[in-house]
Amino acid sequence: MNHLEEIRSKISIEELVGSYVQLKKAGRNFRGLCPFHGEKTPSFMVSPEKQIAYCFGCNQGGDIFKFTQLVESCDFPEALKMLADKAGVTLPKTSPKESNKRFKTVEINEIAVNFFQEELEKNEKYKKYFLDRGLTAPTIKEFQLGYAPDSFNALKTRLKEKGVTDREMLDAGVVNQKDMADQNTYDRFRHRLIFPIYDHQKNPVAFGGRIIDQGEPKYLNSPDTPAYNKSMVLYGLHLAKDAVKEKDMAIFVEGYMDVIASHQAGVKNVIATSGTAMTEQQLKLIKRYTKNIALAFDQDSAGMEATMRAIELAELAELNIKIVQIGEKDPDECIKEDPDTWIKATENPVSVMDFYFAYANSKHDKETMEGKKGIMSIILPIIKLIPSEVEQGAHLNRLSVEIKTDVKLLWNDLNKTQTQKTYAPEKGQVVAEAKPLSYNREQYLLGFILKFPEFYKIVAENLIENIGADPVTETFYKTMKSVYTLEGPLDVDALKAALEAGEREKVDIYSLLIDEKYPDFSEEAAEKEIRSLVRSINQKNIKQVQKQVELSIRGANTAEEKTQLLNKYNEILKLATKVN
Ligand SMILES: [Zn+2]
Numbered sequence: 001m002n003h004l005e006e007i008r009s010k011i012s013i014e015e016l017v018g019s020y021v022q023l024k025k026a027g028r029n030f031r032g033l034c035p036f037h038g039e040k041t042p043s044f045m046v047s048p049e050k051q052i053a054y055c056f057g058c059n060q061g062g063d064i065f066k067f068t069q070l071v072e073s074c075d076f077p078e079a080l081k082m083l084a085d086k087a088g089v090t091l092p093k094t095s096p097k098e099s100n101k102r103f104k105t106v107e108i109n110e111i112a113v114n115f116f117q118e119e120l121e122k123n124e125k126y127k128k129y130f131l132d133r134g135l136t137a138p139t140i141k142e143f144q145l146g147y148a149p150d151s152f153n154a155l156k157t158r159l160k161e162k163g164v165t166d167r168e169m170l171d172a173g174v175v176n177q178k179d180m181a182d183q184n185t186y187d188r189f190r191h192r193l194i195f196p197i198y199d200h201q202k203n204p205v206a207f208g209g210r211i212i213d214q215g216e217p218k219y220l221n222s223p224d225t226p227a228y229n230k231s232m233v234l235y236g237l238h239l240a241k242d243a244v245k246e247k248d249m250a251i252f253v254e255g256y257m258d259v260i261a262s263h264q265a266g267v268k269n270v271i272a273t274s275g276t277a278m279t280e281q282q283l284k285l286i287k288r289y290t291k292n293i294a295l296a297f298d299q300d301s302a303g304m305e306a307t308m309r310a311i312e313l314a315e316l317a318e319l320n321i322k323i324v325q326i327g328e329k330d331p332d333e334c335i336k337e338d339p340d341t342w343i344k345a346t347e348n349p350v351s352v353m354d355f356y357f358a359y360a361n362s363k364h365d366k367e368t369m370e371g372k373k374g375i376m377s378i379i380l381p382i383i384k385l386i387p388s389e390v391e392q393g394a395h396l397n398r399l400s401v402e403i404k405t406d407v408k409l410l411w412n413d414l415n416k417t418q419t420q421k422t423y424a425p426e427k428g429q430v431v432a433e434a435k436p437l438s439y440n441r442e443q444y445l446l447g448f449i450l451k452f453p454e455f456y457k458i459v460a461e462n463l464i465e466n467i468g469a470d471p472v473t474e475t476f477y478k479t480m481k482s483v484y485t486l487e488g489p490l491d492v493d494a495l496k497a498a499l500e501a502g503e504r505e506k507v508d509i510y511s512l513l514i515d516e517k518y519p520d521f522s523e524e525a526a527e528k529e530i531r532s533l534v535r536s537i538n539q540k541n542i543k544q545v546q547k548q549v550e551l552s553i554r555g556a557n558t559a560e561e562k563t564q565l566l567n568k569y570n571e572i573l574k575l576a577t578k579v580n
Pocket residue numbers: 034035036037044055056057058059060434
């Protein structure tokens with residue numbers, strides 16, 4: 001038994017999911033509210049028989065490993081480790097290739113962190129930069145700040161001495177290559193102040209390099225590597241997580257220096273995104289520690305936009321969001337001037353609405369028509385983001401008093417207001433909003449066959465092939481046909497074995513789909529449904545081909561071609577009467 005199977009044998013899906021979600025028995029399965037998207041009627045199914053959990057509302061789920069990855073927002077190696085701990089299974093030392101690469105990258109970064117720190121110690125001039133900005137020596141050490149010397153091969157030489165190959169350095173993102181043809185590599189970070197970026201498990205996964213003199217870019221970050229996905233890492237979380245739990249609040253700031261200065265001032269529940277706008281994965285990560293976040297972003301237009309986006313994402317992630325109000329300064333400057341102002345502001349974050357009302361009033365004169373319009377243009381898009389109409393109404397009332405305008409008119413304007421949908425799920429990103437899913441007939445038929453394999457015969461005998469194949473399920477139907485022996489039920493295990501990994505997993509999901517949409521369907525009812533689905537798929541396909549041939553007849557150039565097509569058309573008509 002390998003370790004994956006051993007873990008599977010010790011942790012059941014129902015027990016695992018049950019520790020996150022309240023489950024109710026539903027026939028052979030369990031049903032609960034989906035942990036991946038907000039829903040009021042449960043469409044999250046757990047099958048003890050198939051050992052999978054799947055939501056037919058947002059189309060996400062899988063076995064215990066996939067479920068853990070989704071619910072804990074972690075990658076496979078992390079999920080494996082968590083479940084192995086839970087099951088008391090010792091993992092073998094030799095891990096798969098990908099995690100080896102990740103491990104190697106972290107190892108290389110560890111050498112680089114030490115190297116950059118040594119270089120900073122050697123160069124008083126650059127250490128002075130941090131000291132001048134108010135950081136103490138212990139803080140510089142705690143955050144492992146460093147300096148990358150003005151050289152194309154200083155770090156490279158150190159890594160070579162330690163036996164690291166060029167390929168490994170490239171994979172880790174610490175060196176660069178001009179182009180594929182030019183095999184020469186050189187240090188990515190040169191003459192920059194270095195901020196090592198750690199993941200929440202205290203692994204150095206990347207670097208941020210700040211320029212020392214003038215120039216672009218101001219910050220240079222590591223590329224994504226086997227150890228670093230910038231949309232999933234929060235800067236400073238490894239040092240902040242205890243404080244975040246304790247205060248039940250995470251404060252988001254914009255820059256590395258803001259995080260560090262805040263820690264030094266004693267406010268330790270502070271983190272930053274690194275080299276990216278806030279992402280949904282980052283919010284999922286923080287949700288493991290708290291449901292409350294506060295934003296302390298700049299008040300320039302970029303900062304305001306970032307705040308808007310964060311509010312929108314936080315609503316979707318069902319996090320409570322507040323704003324730390326410190327005026328025009330950024331946290332780093334504010335702390336340097338007077339740490340108490342920062343401490344007080346973080347202890348008393350204001351509501352999103354209070355913040356925007358204060359901001360709008362500071363920007364516009366509410367006594368003038370122009371000013372009223374300006375205030376509305378700031379407040380209405382925010383109100384529009386709020387899902388509850390009751391809540392919207394309360395804020396509109398407040399606005400109507402504030403700018404002395406009839407609330408009915410404000411409702412009109414609100415309805416006309418466009419929100420700038422800043423939120424667009426990136427590829428491969430988990431979608432938080434439930435999308436109404438529609439499965440097509442071919443998928444339902446597939447589900448029925450997989451649940452009632454004895455009825456595959458009906459499909460084998462009656463489904464007309466070679467016309468209008470459905471691209472979503474084509475492989476399944478072809479593979480079923482290839483494994484079917486013309487007698488007895490379809491061998492589902494043989495089907496699974498013949499499918500590719502990505503499709504194989506869907507076999508159980510399609511079968512579970514029937515449990516979810518047609519609970520308690522008897523064999524008799526299933527057979528009837530299968531016959532009716534086969535009929536309607538045939539009809540749909542024939543109609544499609546009929547139309548195509550009609551078009552070709554009209555476009556036929558020669559009489560001969562036309563006769564041929566007409567013959568074909570007659571055959572199709574014959575088929576059509578047969579399947580009706
Ligand atoms: Zn869901």
